[in-house]
Amino acid sequence: MGDKAHAHPGAAGRAVTADHPSCVRNVVLVGHSGSGKTTLVEALALTAGAVNRAGRVEDGTTVSDHDETEHRRQRSVQLSLVPLAWDGIKVNLLDTPGYADFVGELRAGLRAADAALFVVSAAEGTEGITGATRMVWEECAAVGMPRAIVVTHLDSARADFADITRRCAEAFGADDPDAVLPLYLPLHGEQGPDGHAPVTGLIGLLSQRVYDYASGERKESEPGADQLPPLREAREKLIEGIIAESEDESLMDRYLGGEDIDFTTLVDDLERAVARGVFHPVLAAAPAAEGARQGIGTVELLELVTGGFPTPLEHPVPAVTAPDGTARARLTCDPRGPLAAEVVKTASDPYVGRISLVRVFSGTLRPDETVHVCGHGQVGRGHEGRSLLEADERVGALSAPFGKQQRPLTRCVAGDMACVAKLHRAETGDTLSGKDGPLLMEPWDMPDPLLPLAVRAHGKADEDKLSQGLSRLVAEDPTMRLEQNPDTQQLVLWCLGEAHADVALERLRGRYGVQVDVVAHKVALRETFADRAVGRGRHVKQSGGHGQYAICEIEVEPLPGGSGIEFVDKVVGGAVPRQFIPSVEKGVRAQAAKGVACGYALVDVRVTLLDGKAHSVDSSDAAFQTAGALALREAAAGAGIHLLEPVAEVRVLVGDDHVGAVMSDLSGRRGRVVGTEQAPGGRTLVRAEVPEIEIGRYAVDLRSLSQGTGRFSRAYARHEPMPAQLSERFREQARTAP
Structure with a gap:
């Protein structure tokens, strides 16, 4: 890797298309908020020629211009697709939010992707690899998804590439630290007055070449004498790591026998090991300097994505059944096969209407054809959200998103993704199939929203629009749940966290013109x-x-x-x-x-x-x-009248390091711990019974207690008498209520 001559497609202004699954790479970017995922996507778009040197599309926007909410918050809050072309390969980059409240968008991205790039900030040291990021890594490992690591923010004063690489090996290579190794070393320029030497390029460990970006263009040269000792040491370790994961069992014997393994063999073995999900290279990347055409490490990263990441042909298609549950044969990623596609995201555009981001797993999707829409209701929660939906709908225009633009497509083949206009009945997680052969895909897991937000219309004019606006929000985001509580008569929007709730309210106001008041959530006593x-x-x-x-x-x-x-x-x-x-x-x-x-x-x-x-x-x-x-x-x-309060059965899954804090916190909430049991991955399941009054904000508080790694579920158990002191407080509220 590192010595190819690349054709820059100059795709700005045109939709990137794919004729066959072998020409597609679907890659999801994972990392906590602030790690640099969106900046990296923009840098890759510049290198691929999809935007101009100012990082702009021809209409003046950037590839990250998707949602006004994101601009105001300076944070990604939704999944976005950026398609690029590199060496004849279409690369679908799925940029995901890094904040825990929007994990639903992350899981949708994982569903649509065939490989993952974990983005880690060198400026944050240990804090750059959060517990939540490690959990996503483990989820990807469980299904064998190929992964690579990209280190960003190399120009920070705190940046230490060797240290962050070691930390990545410790965090992500628990079973085999030698499977997490760098492919390149950073090349530093002259030291400034502050003692900081900026990163100006990379040194390829396999190619033994220097790639200097200091001029704004990638220039290749031989390494200097002072660069050879660290290069050789890191190169030997990398070669040993690649050979250890090689499918050629004789390669290690040849290497130990002193044979010099040729570059082509090493690159081929590296790419196969990455595609199989057993080797995880570490790369470095930085955005382009002012006026430069390429960011540091972007060419090398695109080489890895196109050469080392698997095609959709190597990714198993999710299991399908007939809508009535009858088993169907496992599908393959064949453009000529029966149509099986899935809505991975739903959004509303004020001019176009509803837009569905669709991943086609089998067959070919074309504009203006009639498809069968079949859905489970809310993703990952079986049929609880609504009854099984079945309807025939005509597909509107197909397009490829690029910032605020939608570029027309004539088709979308198996393995590729596209935006579909005017699917009025389809929601996130629904299956699109041929009307003569309806299919239903196995849903992916989504977290259950457990933070209640009670709302009411601000004025008479908002009452008529409130129900429709909330229904559209829930249709777009399956991690929200709408409840009309018959006991308290409250309209409750269940969310994943406070930021999730704030974005929902902002979209109600900005997108649907509905003003709402947030009121105290009531528990059904x-x-x-x-x-x-x-x-x-x-x-x-x-x-x-x-x-x-x-x-x-x-x-x-x-x-x-x-x-x-x-x-x-x-x-x-x-x-x-x-x-x-x-x-x-x-x-x-x-x-x-x-x-x-x-x-x-x-x-x-x-x-x-x-x-x-x-x-x-x-x-x-x-x-x-x-x-x-x-x-x-x-x-x-x-x-005497007793007030009875609802008690919930709570199950908390938390890392062993946080069990004590969680149990102490539950006790402080008048909870009774009824048992604990060990769970895989160094975790403990804590079972407790807790009054529902005490866990209204537990979704937020548990995240703080467990550094974002804890999860919990709740289920109604029974009503119990409320303590006298608390009961008197509620009686007083009832007496003084207007």
């Missing part, structure tokens, strides 16, 4: 009787003509949790006529639903109708309903 009580309901009114007359006497006693409301009739002698007994029950149940102390539903009691009185003319269904409600309220006034 309950009320119940602490002991036995009796009550008498008397509803007697005379106002001329027919009056209202109904009297009933009841007894209320508590029942075990989960019993609900029982109504028992023990009236004798017809004191309450038979036709009005259901009326009493209806009134009791209506009052129980409204609550008897703080406005929360009454549960787990038995109400027994003992006696009553009726009038031959003035008694009615409505009168006895009112009397039943009054009797229940009187019984409650003379009895």
Whole structure:
């Protein structure tokens, strides 16, 4: 690698197309926020000739100009596709957000890609390799996805390429540190007054050549005498690492026997080892200087991507079934095969409407053809989001995104990606297939949103638009969930974190013109009787003509949790006529639903109708309903009322180093730890029961406790009596409420 003559396609202004899967590379960029992923994408676009020397597309925008929210926040918040061409290969770069709140966009990128570039900042030392990044590395390793590492921010005063490479080997090469090795060493220029020597190029370890970018153009030369000792030492280690992963078992014996392995053999073995996901080269890259045509290391990185990363032909197609669950034969990446594509992202454009980013796994997708749309509902959560969707839709225009532009395409072959306009029914995760052979792809896992955001329309004008705006947000982002809570009557948008929630509100305002107010999220409390009580309901009114007359006497006693409301009739002698007994029950149940102390539903009691009185003319269904409600309220006034709070079963998966902090935190939330068990990868599963009032912000707090590596799930367990001091606080709030 490093001595090829490259053809620069000059693709600016034209859509990059692919005729066959072998001419495509799908690469996702992974790294925490601020590591330099987007800057790297722009540098690669410049080197590939997709943008001009100012880094601009012909309309003056950059390849990273996608979303106004990103501009305001100076942070990527969504998955973006940048297609490039290099040496006749189409490279689809998938730039993902690095912030944990947008992990859904990252997982969509992993689904669509065949290889990953992990971007690590040399300026941040150990902090540049976060626990969350290591977890993504492990996920890629579990499925055998090829990975390489790109070191950025080499010009920082703290940058130390040798140190960051060693740290990468420790973090990512736990099983085999010699499988994480650099392909190039940085070339430093003259030392400045501050003692810092800028990086001006690279030294190729396999090619033993110097690639100097100081002039703004990549120039090749022989290494100097002072560069040979470190070059030889690093080169020997690299060769040993490559040979150790070689499929040619005789190569190690030849090398140990003193044979000089030729350059071509080493490069071929390196590329095969990278494609198999067993060797992970470390490269360095930096953006181009002002007026330069190439950034440092960008040519070398594009060589690795096109030569070492696998084609879609080598990536297994996700399993498919018929919509009814009937098994189907495993598909292959064949442009002539049956159509099987997947919506990996959905977005809305104010001018074009809905745009779906689609990865075609089999067959060829063309504009204006009719496809079958089939979906699981919300990605990774089975059929909970909505019932299985099936519909035929006509595909709109196909295009390749480039910044704010959409460049037309005539087709999208298996292995490639494209944007599809006007798929009104398709949502993220849905499958597109031939209408005569409908298919459904196995969904990918998405995290469950666990941070509640209760919202209401700001004004009357916003009420009509709110529901549609929220529905569109959820359709675009499967890591959001919309809930209309029947107990609290709140509209709740469940998000992954505070930044996720802020972006949702910003898009509601900017994209859909909906102003909303955020209100305190309510937890569905309950009320119940602490002991036995009796009550008498008397509803007697005379106002001329027919009056209202109904009297009933009841007894209320508590029942075990989960019993609900029982109504028992023990009236004798017809004191309450038979036709009005259901009326009493209806009134009791209506009052129980409204609550008897703080406005929360009454549960787990038995109400027994003992006696009553009726009038031959003035008694009615409505009168006895009112009397039943009054009797229940009187019984409650003379009895102790417990407030019941929901308790959740919480399962926290966290690294062993953070178990103590997590368990202590759960105890501080009035939680009861009920067990722990070891999990793979040096993690522990902590099981606890915690009041839901205490875990409203746990999605945010756990991230801080575990340095972004902890995960948790929650499920309703039961309602339990609330502590007296906390209960009194809620009673006081109910008394002072307007």
